[in-house]
Amino acid sequence: MNALNRKKEETQERLGSKSLLSRMKKYRFLYLILAPALILVLVFCYLPMFGLVIAFQDYDIIGGITASEFVGFDNFVKIFTMPKFTKAIINTVKYSSVQLFLGMPFPIILALLFNELRMIKFKRVVQTISYLPYFLSWISVVGMFSAFFALDGTYNSFMAAIVGESYEAKNILTDADNFLGILFWTNIWKNIGWNSIIFLAAITGIDPTLYEAAMVDGCNRFKQVLYITIPCLLPTIAIIFIMNTASLVTLNFEQVFGFQNIYIQEETEVINTLVYRQGILNAEYSLSTAFGMFQGAVSFALVCITNFIVKRVSGVGIW
DSSP: OHHHHHHHHHHHHHHHHHHHHHHHHHTHHHHHHHHHHHHHHIIIIIGGGGGGGGGGEEEETTTHHHHEEEOTTHHHHHHHTOTTHHHHHHHHHHHHHIIIIITTHHHHHHHHHHHHOOOHHHHHHHHHHHHGGGGSOHHHHHHHHHHHTSTTSHHHHHHHHHHOTTOOOOOGGGOGGGHHHHHHHHHHHHHHHHHHHHHHHHHHTSOHHHHHHHHHTTOOHHHHIIIIIHHHHHHHHHHHHHHHGGGGGOOOHHHHHHHOOTTTTTTTOOHHHHIIIIIITTTOHHHHHHHHHHHHHHHHHHHHHHHHHHHHHHSOOOO
16 A cells, blocks of 8 residues: 555656646746746855855955854854843834834725726826935935935025024934934835835736725715725735835945934944944954844744734735
8 A cells, every 4th residue: 555655656757747847848938937037036146045054154355254253153242242232123113113114005095096096198297206215325315315405405594484484494314303203204104105016916906896886875985995895905015014024124225324323323332233343344254144043033933923913813824
């Protein structure tokens, strides 16, 4: 009986391999188109992972990986005993949580508004305008907002015109209490249009007959959105939310580093900027690699946990 089962398994494996080879031969041009992307992912995402061994070494830039001394978990111990580490963790989680939980509804709402527009030309113009900030680099955005909030910038001139001569010009970027708001609203301004694309695509995939049936039943546009569009968007929202939970321990380095200055640097330190200052500027590459490995492990764990919870609740998951 065991021999028969083994023979069946071998036959299935042979058929499976033949099926795979036949599919690859049949769709060889599609695989050829896909090949450059696969090669890029392999070269820039997977091959560098061998360098994670540096996190367990006292890395010597001259001797390289093979000549560096193995120190075990010493670099991780050094990370967790850093005076600034706790503050950086708290800031990172606080900033990223606000961006994730409060920022996620904005592109969804914008996609719903775009979907309700009936003037096609106006809709295309507004969509294009909303996409444009995404193509600006964060350094360009930082420069724009720094000029806007400068002492002699547009913001202070506008406030002086409203309040009068009693208004005292100030740069709000030098106040740490404003840092979270600056990060949040600049992120919304830059990415809301681009992030709405995936939700617009999901909306276009909704069966039109659902809306027709709702109209027959007397539902107005608001009720159609409430009872058809939003429920049909929930699987897409769940997938995006699961993937975005990985960002709870990471932030966009360019955005944070760009808006930091000498007045607020100590109070607004996050993991990414701490890695840059402690690991890169001080040439402690083992330390920076350990930081990165810690972030990656926590991000992966967050995605797995969130995926498990969301799948149990809604039946939707990444895997």
